[in-house]
Amino acid sequence: MPLVVTEWLADHVELPTDLTAEQLAAALVKVGLEEEAVHAAKVTGPLVVGRVLAQTPEPQKNGKTINWCLVDVGPEHNATQIKGVDPADIPAGGARGIICGAHNFGVGDLVVVALPGTVLPGPFPIAARKTYGHVSDGMICSTAELGLGDGGHGIIVVPRDLGIEDAVPGQDAIALLGLGDEVLEINVTPDRGYAFSYRGVAREFSHSTGAAFTDRALVSDLPAATADGFAVEVDDAAPIHGVVGCDRFVTRIVRDLDPTAPTPSWMKRRLEASGMRSISLAVDVTNYVMLDLGQPLHAYDLDKVAAPVVVRRATPGERLTTLDDVDRALDSEDLLITDSPDGRASRVLGLAGVMGGASSEVSEATTAVLVEAAHFDPITVARTARRHRLPSEAAKRFERGVDPRLPAVAAQRVVDLLVEHGGGTADPAVGDLDATTAPAPITFPVGLATRVAGVEYPREQVVGILEQIGCTVAPGPTADEVVVTPPTWRPDLTERVALVEEIVRIAGYDQIPSVVPAAPGGRGLTAGQRVRRSVARALAEAGLVETLSYPFIGDAELDALGLPADDARRTAVRLANPLADDRPLMRTSLLATLVETARRNVARGLPDVAVFEVGLVTLPTAASPAAPQLPVGVRPSADELEALAAAVPAQPRHVAAVLTGRSDLAGWWGTGRTADWADALELARLVAERAGVAVAVEPATDVMPWHPGRCAALVVDGGDADERIIGYAGELHPKVVERTGLPKRSVAFELDLTALEDAASGEPVAATPVSAFPAAKEDFAFVVDDAVPAETVRAAVVTGAGDLLEDVSLFDVFTGEQLGEGRKSLAYSVRLRAADRTLTADEVRAAREAIVAAATEAGATLRA
Structure with a gap:
């Protein structure tokens, strides 16, 4: 961003003698040049010109030679007594004793001296200190010590280095060197490139305050081109x-x-x-x-x-x-x-x-x-x-x-x-x-600024402002129009609205009234908004932290997830002008960016991470049409807009989470519990529950980036199986964990939230009446093959129990020699209840028999 020195700015525009950097910033903000920072003076305190009266070289044991100098720093600052110096050797007007290690100056030279109390850039405060057997009462300064350069020329000798022959001892060197000026740093928008010069900033100060501005670029006596000019x-x-x-x-x-x-x-x-x-x-x-x-x-x-x-x-x-x-x-x-x-x-x-x-x-x-x-x-x-x-x-x-x-x-x-x-x-x-060409004239309706800004700008004010910024204004084809030719230093003024912006800017943004628009009547949140808020709230209440990540990825992120070459998630939209060369693609999976968030937290000493994100993914297909190049300056036709809409790839909203380390923390109460695949699956089911969608769980054995034996697919009931999968949950693949830098046995889930919203009925959830009658509780243990999912047996229990079922839950999984090789026992707790009566023993017995029959038909055997 440009730095503005007030003294230099005064070459172009009249400035008040007492103008501060803050006042300058306030004036420029009015015309759209925002203050970035005000940099304080480089040096404060007594920095003065001094004349070297005596210079005594003193070799040191370390091989270095220092100079013990007596320096006249003016009557106001000289001392008449110097420790270790015979009073007879001190000039009548006094002096200061100063140690200096440089050698590019001599007796009689005028130098710049920082006296005790001076603060040099750094900050580096100067004080009297004992060194090399003397009390050095100040410092003879170089350009580097004053922040004026790299110090390549050593000690500043005023006549030689500054070209000032009439300086005298005791003279204020801060004013002499311009080190007491504050410097304003301003922020320039891309369309205001002329403000990268003192000429441009001065012009804007003139627009803001009315100060007299002299354009030093308007020179008429320039030499013409000659035939022998450099070819x-x-x-x-x-x-x-x-x-x-x-x-x-x-x-x-x-x-x-x-x-x-x-x-x-x-x-x-x-x-x-x-x-x-x-x-x-x-x-x-x-x-x-x-x-x-x-x-x-x-x-x-x-x-x-x-x-x-x-x-x-x-x-x-x-x-x-x-x-x-x-x-x-x-x-x-x-x-x-x-x-x-x-x-x-x-x-x-x-x-x-x-x-x-x-x-x-x-x-x-x-x-x-x-x-x-x-x-x-x-x-x-x-x-x-x-x-x-x-x-x-x-x-x-x-x-x-x-x-x-x-x-x-x-x-x-x-x-x-x-x-x-x-x-x-x-x-x-x-x-x-x-071969330059003149700026193109613009036919400008005088009342356009009034219509756009809602402020009355009279014709005289409009014309005056346009001429003030350098435009040439001529009568237009009608009485309500003028022909405006922008100045050569404003290449951004190419259309009517740009001229409107200039009129509003120079007249003052503060003239535009603040009118709060009336809020139209509505129906509150949409169904999708309610679902998204409910899902985010549920995950936060479950102990997860919501994060946001940039939706940009590269091939490295997809490689880290182990996606096969033919995986649909490998087909991604490539940005024409990416923010980072290594991330030119739009993400096709939330996990592609969320695992990096988790990894960064783990790398910074937080091993127990539970984060989630709700965001869009971009899913183009190989058959997606290319986006048309629409014309600029005219409204596209309906066909062009339809073609543009057809080229936009699907952008469903997903929800994903990553858990590492412990889900239950350790303490005096115990060792805690490490998050496992069941936690990821339960969180995924929680999302579906909050979306109001019943989902089933099926084993998934070959889906990256999940572990082949600890991954579940969540499907929506009904429809074709290939179209019902709305996401996966489970433990991440060991190789994925290794490549992404996550702890071992990290787990995750990712669901298509848009698909869940579409699957939801959209009807308000009706409260279920609470029965006043007692429940009957029954426990079942079924033996099945290892390959049979627990969800299959649970579904059979639900079918068999019928309308009397209030709740069913799996409370134990057992394997052992007594069951046989490749067999497991699944224990379910079933609660039966009727809304209008107390169940009889016969009804409970019938329900139990129906449950056993349904489970047997599903391939399960009741365990004795």
């Missing part, structure tokens, strides 16, 4: 999305530069306060003009570039080492700056609008500079920057749209600064390849 060609025979990648390219040349010329201190201070590191004069000047006006520029070493420069797309196999020393493989969509030295094959000089190459960069030996100021296609630059993960300052501006009138103005400004501060000479040759 540039644009070869973009296959433009992306029908737009040529470069429609303007200005070149200027500055010769006889002093390669040792330093960047002026005021420029370096402004750059660093705005978040940019000072590098060299030529580079700093291009960065300074970019921040000031909004036009990215690039400086080439003229001796390393051969004419003509050709702007073209990359070809297969080309590579480029960019200024950050990274060797990059180029893509055919990348727009390049190239040349052909000595008639050799084309050489890549840089990624257009993103970053230059190392082969032509300005160095310490550069004496002639070729200045590039161009206008590139925003989409091309944006795609290149993202493709190579290079969010450079230039790319941030180009991808949001740069004023096509700026290149010549910015190039001239760079030339002027290099001549002034680098001792160079401006070459009269000027290159300007210009």
